Every structure is written in C-alpha cells, then in structure tokens.
Amino acid sequence: MRILLYTGKGGVGKTSTSAATALRCAGLGYRTAVLSTDPAHSLGDSFDRRIGNELVELAPNLWGQEIDLLNQMDKYWGRVQGYLNTLFAWQGMDGLVAEESSVLPGMEELASLMQITYLADSGNYDVIIIDAAPTGSTLQLLSFPDMARWYIEKVFPFQRKTIQLARPVVKRFSDMPIPDEDVFDSIEELVAYLERMSVLLSDPQVSSMRVVLNPEKMVVKEAQRAYTYLNLYGYPVDAVVCNRVFPQQLSDSYFDLWKSAQAENLQLVRDAFHPLPIFEVPFFAQEVTGMAMLQQMADTLYGPAGKAMRGGEGDPTRYFYIGKPQEIFRQDGAYVLSIPLPLVEREQVHLHRSVFDELIVRIGNWKRNIALPLGLAKLEIAGAKYVEDRLNISFALDAQQELPPEELKSTTWQTLKARFGGKKP
Numbered sequence: 001m002r003i004l005l006y007t008g009k010g011g012v013g014k015t016s017t018s019a020a021t022a023l024r025c026a027g028l029g030y031r032t033a034v035l036s037t038d039p040a041h042s043l044g045d046s047f048d049r050r051i052g053n054e055l056v057e058l059a060p061n062l063w064g065q066e067i068d069l070l071n072q073m074d075k076y077w078g079r080v081q082g083y084l085n086t087l088f089a090w091q092g093m094d095g096l097v098a099e100e101s102s103v104l105p106g107m108e109e110l111a112s113l114m115q116i117t118y119l120a121d122s123g124n125y126d127v128i129i130i131d132a133a134p135t136g137s138t139l140q141l142l143s144f145p146d147m148a149r150w151y152i153e154k155v156f157p158f159q160r161k162t163i164q165l166a167r168p169v170v171k172r173f174s175d176m177p178i179p180d181e182d183v184f185d186s187i188e189e190l191v192a193y194l195e196r197m198s199v200l201l202s203d204p205q206v207s208s209m210r211v212v213l214n215p216e217k218m219v220v221k222e223a224q225r226a227y228t229y230l231n232l233y234g235y236p237v238d239a240v241v242c243n244r245v246f247p248q249q250l251s252d253s254y255f256d257l258w259k260s261a262q263a264e265n266l267q268l269v270r271d272a273f274h275p276l277p278i279f280e281v282p283f284f285a286q287e288v289t290g291m292a293m294l295q296q297m298a299d300t301l302y303g304p305a306g307k308a309m310r311g312g313e314g315d316p317t318r319y320f321y322i323g324k325p326q327e328i329f330r331q332d333g334a335y336v337l338s339i340p341l342p343l344v345e346r347e348q349v350h351l352h353r354s355v356f357d358e359l360i361v362r363i364g365n366w367k368r369n370i371a372l373p374l375g376l377a378k379l380e381i382a383g384a385k386y387v388e389d390r391l392n393i394s395f396a397l398d399a400q401q402e403l404p405p406e407e408l409k410s411t412t413w414q415t416l417k418a419r420f421g422g423k424k425p
C-alpha cells in the first residue's frame with residue numbers, strides 16, 4: 001500500500017496534480033482513493049462532479065472524498081471535548097472560552113488525517129492520494145503526534161489508573177467532574193491513531209510526499225521552507241512538481257519577461273531541491289477540469305498513459321527518490337543521530353533536552369520533540385553540526401562504552417504505552 005501526499009501553497013495546483021495522479025493510478029489497476037483535506041475543497045471541480053464527505057466512486061478503481069473537518073473532529077474528539085468543556089466550566093472558565101479551549105489547535109485538520117489511517121488500515125486500497133491543505137496547516141498537522149502528546153500530558157489532569165482508584169473518594173468530597181471510562185477510551189484511541197498515522201506517514205516504504213510549486217520566487221521560498229519542515233518531522237519527500245511553466249513555443253513577446261523569470265526560478269528550484277527529481281507541467285491552454293484534462297496532466301507528469309506500466313515507467317507510486325531518514329551511527333567515540341535538514345537559513349536551529357528525555361529541535365516557530373532511543377536518552381549531547389544537508393547531533397560516550405542494539409531503537413510507542421497503557425489499533 002502506498003500513500004502519496006501532495007502539498008504546497010494555495011493555488012499552485014495541488015488538487016489538479018492529486019486528481020491527475022489518482023486517475024493514472026486507477027488506470028494502472030490500483031484500487032485508488034483520493035482524499036482532499038484542504039478545507040478549500042476543489043476535488044469536485046477537478047473531476048467536474050459533486051464529491052462530498054462520503055467516499056464516492058469516480059471511475060473504475062477510483063474513489064474520492066472531500067473530508068468534512070468538523071464532522072470528522074466530532075467523531076474522534078467529541079467525547080473528550082464534551083468532558084473538557086465540563087471540566088473547564090467547573091474550573092470557572094466562561095462557557096465560550098471553555099468550549100474553545102477544549103479543541104486542540106489543528107484538531108480539525110488532524111481528524112482528517114485520521115481518516116487516512118482508517119482507510120489505510122481498511123485494506124481496501126492499494127494507493128491513497130492526499131490533496132493536502134496549504135503548506136502551513138499541513139505542517140502543523142504533521143507535527144501533531146508530538147503536540148498532542150504534550151497537550152494531553154499538560155491539559156489532561158488524570159491518569160486512567162489513578163481515576164479508577166480515586167473516583168469514589170473524589171465523588172464524596174468534591175463535585176469536580178471526573179472523566180468516564182469512555183473518555184479514556186477516546187483518548188487512547190486518539191493517541192493510538194496519532195501514533196499509527198505518524199508511523200505510516202514517516203515510513204518511506206509507504207509514504208511519499210511531493211511538493212507542488214510554481215516557478216515564482218515567493219512560491220519557491222515557501223516550498224523550500226516546507227521542505228525543511230517535512231524533513232524536520234522525518235517525512236519522506238521524493239519529488240517536486242513544478243506546475244504552470246510557460247511553454248517555450250509561446251512566441252508572443254508579451255510573455256518574454258515571464259519566460260525569462262520562470263527560467264531563472266526553475267534553476268532556483270533545481271538547486272534548492274537537488275537531488276529530488278523535478279516534474280514540470282506546462283501552463284495549459286485551459287483549466288484542469290474534467291477527465292480529458294486530468295489525463296493530459298497525468299501524461300505530462302508521468303509520461304504517456306499508453307506506455308505506463310505497473311511498477312515501472314509512468315507509475316506514480318514509484319519511489320522517485322530514496323533518501324536516508326533518521327540514522328544513528330558510531331563516530332569518533334560518540335553516537336551520532338543524523339536527521340536530514342536542508343535549511344533555507346541555517347542559523348535558526350535550537351536544540352535542547354526536555355524533562356521527558358526528548359530531544360527538542362526548534363527552527364523558528366516549528367518544534368519537533370524527537371523521542372530519543374533509550375540508549376541515547378541516557379547520554380549527554382556533545383555537539384551538533386551540519387554535514388551537507390543533514391544535522392548530526394553527537395551523544396558523548398565513556399571511552400569503551402557500547403550500547404546494545406535494542407537500546408538504539410525508537411521508543412515513541414513504548415513511551416506512549418507506558419504513559420497511557422494504550423493499545424495499538
């Protein structure tokens with residue numbers, strides 16, 4: 001099963017690219033679902049028909065859905081939100097403020113990603129294509145497993161076991177609202193979904209993220225930033241789609257300036273995203289709407305449909321670039337944790353350790369908590385440096401100290417399980 005996620009600034013062509021890709025995948029015989037998580041839905045416009053909050057069949061092997069964020073959020077967070085409302089109100093918070101505080105920032109978008117997890121685990125699809133919200137909120141949402149963990153620890157004042165013991169006592173002495181069992185069930189389900197989502201989206205075997213952009217300076221800058229953050233969170237990016245390139249045969253001198261600016265910006269794109277492949281799509285003579293235009297877009301993106309083969313030429317599910325995600329290796333008497341981090345501006349990175357033995361990497365407003373493998377969590381950070389486009393963080397060791405391999409494995413799930421007693425879906 002493959003998950004292909006297309007992201008980029010509003011208007012660059014994410015929906016068109018996602019729809020065209022979905023059509024090609026379905027044409028190759030893959031059972032394909034295309035989901036739009038952008039609240040500014042336009043998947044329906046691309047296919048020139050109405051698509052709603054339920055999966056609908058668009059063509060043989062092809063289903064589409066425009067996810068309704070509020071509906072989705074209510075489904076996953078409704079019970080917890082209900083409880084938090086009561087709790088905050090009991091604490092004297094004004095009704096409206098309580099209501100707003102009980103919704104996690106980014107929760108709506110997050111719920112839409114849970115739908116992806118749900119479909120992925122249903123086993124009904126070979127390919128899931130995501131037409132993601134414009135860059136900012138997608139990134140916020142991808143940092144969610146980190147954020148939700150933090151939020152739940154800080155805001156949710158009870159542990160399940162504690163409550164089971166304390167419930168009768170609290171009931172006698174206080175009218176403080178106590179969460180029901182099903183509130184805990186909801187939270188555990190949520191955390192399990194988050195973890196599963198994070199595992200799926202950061203697994204380069206399963207997921208490929210593709211940055212969609214136009215050859216315009218502002219758009220390229222923003223896309224570069226997005227690329228940095230995707231790397232920061234460990235999500236595999238394998239291609240760039242450069243859409244709306246004015247074709248060379250355009251002879252009208254009116255477009256001369258545009259053409260030379262685009263040529264310059266295309267070079268900027270190649271430099272900034274090297275070694276990722278760049279797929280160029282021309283500015284078509286008309287909008288990309290309806291099956292015929294989507295076919296044409298798929299042909300320019302992946303090559304002619306007639307020559308396309310499953311697993312080979314013209315197949316959008318191929319891995320267009322295989323890079324190394326997070327790595328741990330031994331070097332000069334230290335363990336080095338290496339993460340790909342191609343930066344727009346280098347000086348912005350801040351590193352520190354949290355009280356939970358996590359490594360916090362902060363770039364501007366973006367923060368990632370990396371749950372350190374057990375072995376590394378015990379060691380001091382000795383330093384960090386850039387080696388090409390990677391940030392290498394070294395952890396000091398005593399002269400001959402050697403860590404057993406199992407202590408170098410990621411501990412995110414173990415940490416969560418210890419904290420919530422959760423079960424994996």
Ligand SMILES: Nc1ncnc2c1ncn2[C@@H]1O[C@H](COP(=O)(O)OP(=O)(O)O)[C@@H](O)[C@H]1O
Pocket residue numbers: 008009010011012013014015016017042243244245281282283284285286287288289
């Ligand atoms: N290469 C192209 N040539 C001509 N029109 C395009 C091209 N790519 C996208 N469009 C049109 O531009 C508009 C915005 O594209 P869309 O895919 O909806 O962008 P996004 O999803 O990124 O907001 C749509 O009307 C679409 O048909």
Ligand SMILES: [Mg+2]
Pocket residue numbers: 011014015016038040041042131
């Ligand atoms: Mg769109």
